Amino acid sequence: MTAVVGLLLVIPLGAVALTLLLPKLVWRRSVSLIASTATLIASVAVLFGVDGDGPIIVNVGGWEAPLGIALVADRFAALMLSVSAAALLGVLIFAVGQRDNDRAFPSFHAVYQTLAAGVVLAFLTGDLFTLFVAFEIMLTASYVLITHRAGPEQIRATMTYVVVGLVASGLFLVGIGLIYAATGTVNLADLSVRLAEVDPALRTAIGWLFFMVFGIKAAIFPLFFWLPDSYPTAVAPVTAIFAGLLTKVGVYAIIRTQTLLFPADKPSTPILLIAGLTMVIGVLGAIAQGDIKRILSFHIISQIGYMIMGLGFFTVAGIAAAIVFIVHQVVVKTVMFLVGGLVENSSGTGRLKEVAGVLHKFPVIAVLFLPAALSLAGLPPFSGFVGKLALVQAGFESGRWLVVAVSLFASVLTLFSMTKIWSGAFWGTPTDNLVRAPAATMVMATGGLVALSLVIGLAGQPLLEIATRAAGDLLSQESYRAAVLVSGS
Amino acid sequence: MNVRQSLLAETGSRTVVPTIFIVSLFLLVVGHDAPGGGFVGGLLAGAALLVVFLSGGRNEVRTLLPLHPRSLVGLGMAVSITVASLGLVFGSSFLDAGKITLDLWLVGEISAGSSLLFDVGVYLVVVGLVATVLMELGRPEESAS
Amino acid sequence: MSPVLAITAGALFAAGTYLIMQRLLTRIVIGLGLIGHGANLLLLGSGGPPGAAPFTDQAGQAMSDPLPQALVLTAIVITFGTTAFLMALAYRSHALTLSDAVEDDQEDRRISEANRRSAA
Structure with missing residues (x-):
């Protein structure tokens, strides 16, 4: 099984090398698609292996933790890996179906697989500095992807993105420097032991610094x-x-x-406060917008609030709910943006004032949009309902009524802004700019992810069970430490 | 592109460039147990490319390279990843290094590790990246449309 | 960490922060470079007293911690890559707009104009 965890890194990186070398577009596409499929299969295999037999540790280069770099696949990481690999594959098929992505940009597949490698490494690493490197791999690839085919407006927008990303990376390095000066290690398992002995005030400061660094990347x-x-x-x-x-x-x-590293035994009021504000402000921003992609972008922020809320309870139920919610969000958010892309692809615009009547002209897009939108708003029986219900229950158990009420309020507003897209773009008499029918491949890719989100909704119970076991591992810390620090010896 | 070639720069680069390349190769080869390595060597080779660029321009750099810079990066990554995954094949860990020692009769004993091969990959990637930067940023000015 | 190192890192952060607040892309690029250097110095300073070689083959000889140096090297490589990318981006921006300044967001401008109109 350790070989499979190693393969998870070798596959996307090997695909990068091959797609850079292969001269023909067809070959590059096939290599990229095969690699993404293989990543998905390997991650699901790791998920089942880990859920049965406990965490898998790979000591890179044969150096044992805490000296070497350890790759750690526990339940949480494996769950995230599997759902991310599914999203990566779906989007790749969509991108190939849209045709002009990899045609106009020869390195598209290489950069895309680099992004995949960064994501995989970020989930697997058991080492703070390797996490930094993984973030950089992922972000650098994302900088390139976001600027590809860029006009003046994109360059300007990307500049903000790149500069914010680099400042966050600088702060990340500062955090690593401080934590290393305080403890003398960057291995996560080792840190969790040694940080407990550090002055609580210093530990809190470093904890918030890291919360901020990752908060910039997570957009809280x-x-x-x-x-x-x-x-x-x-x-x-x-x-x-x-x-x-x-x-x-x-x-x-x-x-x-x-x-x-910074465990708490009771709900954290500051984190819950941030979570509540993230939910409300994100969804209010979404309501104010008049462009599909921008509405959805503000929704990303709002939904991040729910995940942070689950963490803020610091209970097994809360974190399990957050994990279920993340799994649901990865799929549904991807679908929403792909549907937004389908609308844009047909009409050339995503502005609600300029496009209407998609339902009548291209009903297939509407069929794809509806379950995803209802799932995002958290209506049963869709996947969002499972996550939100679990979050609300966890909130009641912790006795944090206020933030639960805020989250329900934000859900209602989410539903409202979804109806805004629905009535704006899908209802009404079709506008003249709806000319290009969506390619079958793009519809199939989106449809596959919609089906996955439906499966997540229907299989809510087993998912919640795995998530509960994962959350138990996270909160007890012992299984992680034990697995990393004694492995191989 | 109308590059005014400076005789001094061109003559100078003819002696300087091969020297830098040789030193960069030296750094690459000793890198497995002495200061040096693929990254430093690659950067130095990149510096040589920079000298070529300054004296001869973009096309000179392109003719000097055996492959398109993109393929150079790809080849380097392929080499490094293959070496890194050898550990998986032989049952030890990912990125594990092996070492062989050869006793060559007159030359004496030399040793080389699989980390040297890994470094060759890194070297190629760095050279390819520097070349890409030179080719892309050294392009003649595009006008705003 | 020696005071000189600490003060230098602080000064680099201050100058870098000032520069990235500017509108000109070239200044932003330089500012990010300075912040990167500041972070690297801090990282280097976290490794204990300097002055000795990181590796030695003689037992008992003073050794400085090699890990922060390895981390700094990695961070430098990453900064090298991102700076090259940023410069390409700044160059592209200059080629497209013939200006080096970062503009306000188009959509934000549209919304604030709409607000102004409805208020008037």
Whole structure:
């Protein structure tokens, strides 16, 4: 099984090398598609292996933790890997179906697989500095993807994105420097032991520094301003994968570091406050917008609030609910942006004033949009309902009524802004600009992810069970430490 | 593109460039157990490319490289990843390094590790990246449309 | 960490922060470079007293911690890559708009104009 975890890194990186070398577009496409499929299969295999037999550790180069770099696949990481690999594959098929993405940009597949490698490494690493490197791999690839085919407006938007990303990386390095000066290690398992002995005031300060660094990447309040500015300017599949994955990797890092390095035994009021503000301000921003992609971009922020809320309870139920919610969001957010891309692809615009009547002209797009939108708003029996219900229950258990009420209020507003897209773009008499029928491949890719989100909704119970076991591991810390620190010896 | 070639720069680069390349190769080869390595060597080779660029322009750089810079990066990554995954094949860990020692009769004993091959990959990637930067940023000015 | 190192890192951060607040892309690029250097110095300073070689083959000889140096090297490589990318971006922006300044967001401008009109 350790070989499979190693393969998870070798596959996307090998695909990068091959797609750079192969001269023909068809070959590059096949290599990229095969690699993404293989990543998906390998991650699901790892998920089942880990859920049965406990965490898998790979000591890179044969150096044992805490000296070497350890790759750690536990339940949380494996779950995130599987759903991310599914989203990566779906979006890749969509991008190939849209044709002009990889035709106009020869390195598209290489950059895309680099992004995949960064995401995989971020989930697998058991080492703070490698997490930094993974973030950089992922972000650098994302900088390239967002600027590809860029006009003046995209360049401007990307500049904000790149500069914010680099400042966050600088702060990340500062955090690593401080934590290393305080403890003398960057291995997560080792850190969780040694940080307990550090002065609590210093530990809190470092904890908040890391919360802020990952908060910038995850776009929590008040660090989200860059997201609605930059995401909508990229081409549809690129925005979809950013929306589905990148912020969630930030959330993953927040949950991983907060539970492992800076654990709390009672609900954290500041984190819940941030969560509540993120939810409300994100959804209010969404209501104010008049462009599909921008509405959805503000929704990303709002939904991040729910995940942070689950973490803020610091209970098994809360974190399990957050994990279920992330899994649901990765799929549904990707679908929403792909549907937005389909509308844009047909009409050439995503502005609600300029497009209407998609339902009558291209009903298939509407069919794809509806379950995803209802799922985003949290209506049963869709996947969002499972996550939100679990979050509300966890909130009641912790006795935090206020933030639960805020989250329900934000859900109602979410439903409202979804109806805004629905009545604006899908109802009404079809506008003249609806000319291009969506390519079958693009519809199939989106449809596959919609089906996955339906499956998540129907299989809510088993998912919640795995998530509960994962959350138990996260909160007890012992299984993680034990697995990393004694492995191989 | 109308590049005014400076005789001094061109003559100078003819002696300087091969020297830098040789030193960069030296750094690459000793890198597995002495200061040096693929990255430093690659950067130095990149510096040589920079000298070529300054004296001869973009096309000179392109003719000097055996492959398109993109393929150079790809080849380098392929080499490094293959070496890194050898560990998986032989049952030890990902990125594990092996070492062989050869006793060559007159030359004496030399040793080389698989990390040297890995470094060759890194070297190619860095050279390819520097070349890409030179080719892309050294392009004649595009006008705003 | 020696005071000189600490003060230098602080000064680099201050100058870098000032520069990235500017509108000109070239200044932003330089500012980010300075912030990167500041972070690297801090990282280097976290490794304990300087002055000795990171590796030695003699037992008992003073050694400085090699890990922060390895981390800094990696960080420098990453900064090298991102700076090259940023410069390409700044160059592209200049080629497209013939200006080096970062503009306000189009959509934000549209919304604030709409507000102004409805208020008037």
